Amino acid sequence: xxxxxxxxxxxxxxxxxxxxxxxxxxxxxxxxxxxxxxxxxxxxxxxxxxxxxxxxxxxxxxxxxxxxxxxxxxxxxxxxxxxxxxxxxxxxxxxxxxxxxxxxxxxxxxxx
Amino acid sequence: xxxxxxxxxxxxxxxxxxxxxxxxxxxxxxxxxxxxxxxxxxxxxxxxxxxxxxxxxxxxxxxxxxxxxxxxxxxxxxxxxxxxxxxxxxxxxxxxxxxxxxxxxxxxxxxxxxxx
Numbered sequence: 001x002x003x004x005x006x007x008x009x010x011x012x013x014x015x016x017x018x019x020x021x022x023x024x025x026x027x028x029x030x031x032x033x034x035x036x037x038x039x040x041x042x043x044x045x046x047x048x049x050x051x052x053x054x055x056x057x058x059x060x061x062x063x064x065x066x067x068x069x070x071x072x073x074x075x076x077x078x079x080x081x082x083x084x085x086x087x088x089x090x091x092x093x094x095x096x097x098x099x100x101x102x103x104x105x106x107x108x109x110x111x112x
Numbered sequence: 113x114x115x116x117x118x119x120x121x122x123x124x125x126x127x128x129x130x131x132x133x134x135x136x137x138x139x140x141x142x143x144x145x146x147x148x149x150x151x152x153x154x155x156x157x158x159x160x161x162x163x164x165x166x167x168x169x170x171x172x173x174x175x176x177x178x179x180x181x182x183x184x185x186x187x188x189x190x191x192x193x194x195x196x197x198x199x200x201x202x203x204x205x206x207x208x209x210x211x212x213x214x215x216x217x218x219x220x221x222x223x224x225x226x227x228x
Contacts, residue, residue, distance in 0.1 A: 033216075042220045043203070058215070090157065098145055098207055101216060103157040 003027070004104035006091050012110045019078040021107050023091030032074035033092040033101060034058075034066065043090065049074055050097065081111045114139045116206050118219035125194055126227050133189045133222045135204030141165075146180065146187045147205040147216070157203070163187065194226045 007022035025032065033048040035058075045058030047066040055066050063085060067075045074093075078085055088108050092101040115138040125131045137146065148160040161171060163180055171178045175192045191198055201221045 040220075043218045045215060048215070088155065092157075097215075100147055100159045100162045102159060103149075106155045108155075 004091055004093055004102050006089075006104040006107050008107050009105060010108050010110075012112065013078075013081050014112055015082060017078075017081050017111075019081050019109070019111075021076040021078075021089055021091075021109070023074045023076070023093075023104055024072055025074075025093040025102070026072065027093060027095075027102070028071070029093035029102075030071075030096050031094045031101075032068065033094075034064075034074065034076045035090045035092065036060070036087040037090055037106075038087050046076065081109075083111050085109065086111045114141075114206055114217045116204050116217055116219035118202075118204055118222050120222045121220070122223045122225070124225045124227065127195060128193050129226075130190060130192050131194050131224065131226075133191075133202050133204075133224065135187045135189065135219060137185050137187065137204070137206050139185075139206060145207045147207075148178065148187075148189050149203045149205065150200045151203065151221070152200040160189075191224075194224075196226050196228055199224060199226045 004025045013019050031050050034046040035043045037043050044060050046060055046064050047055055047058050049055045049068040052068055052071050065077045088106050090106045091104040094101040117136045144165045146163045150158045150160055161178055168180050177190045179188045201223045203221045204219045205216045207216055
C-alpha cells in the first residue's frame with residue numbers, strides 16, 4: 001500500500017522560530033512535493049523535487065526552503081516562521097511527473 | 113495557460129441522491145492528464161482517478177463514474193446513490209505533458225455534503 005507520512009499532524013510555533021516539516025514516502029517515488037492549503041486559495045505548490053538533491057520552486061516559494069538528501073525524505077523548512085505561514089501543509093509523492101500524486105495526512109501549522 | 117475550474121463551490125444532497133461534480137479545464141496541449149481527488153474531513157487527499165487526453169472512454173468504479181469530453185473540455189464526476197461517507201471536498205486537477213515535472217494544477221474544489 002502507498003504510504004506518505006508527515007512528522008506531525010499539528011504544530012504550534014512562535015514567530016521567528018525555525019520550523020522543519022518532514023515527509024517520508026515508502027514507494028521509491030522519484031518526485032516529491034510540498035503544498036500549502038488555505039481556505040479560498042486552494043492548494044498551492046511551494047517546492048518540488050524530481051531527484052535527490054534537486055529542487056524546483058513552485059508557485060509560492062518565498063519564505064521557504066527544502067532539502068532532499070535521500071530519495072524517500074523531503075523536508076520543508078521555514079527559516080523564520082511568520083504568522084502568515086499559518087496553514088495546512090501537505091506533502092505528496094509521485095512515480096514521475098505524469099503520474100498521480102499520493103498525499104500525506106497533512107500538518108496543520110499555527111504560528112503565533 | 114492551464115486552468116481548472118470547478119464552478120460549484122458547495123453542493124448539498126440527501127443520501128441516495130445522485131450528484132454530479134463539474135470540472136472544466138483549459139490547456140493548449142494535446143497531451144495531458146486529468147485527475148480527481150477526494151479530501152474527507154480528516155484532511156488527507158485521496159487519489160481517485162487519472163485519465164489521459166487520448167482516452168475518452170467513460171469510467172465506472174462502483175458508485176463512481178467519470179465522463180470525459182474533450183469537445184467541451186470537461187471531466188465530470190458522478191456519484192450514484194450518494195452516502196454520508198461521500199461527504200468531502202473533491203478536487204479536479206490537470207498535468208500537461210512537457211510542463212514542469214508533475215506540476216499539478218488544481219481546481220478550487222467542490223464541497224459535497226450528503227445528509228442522512
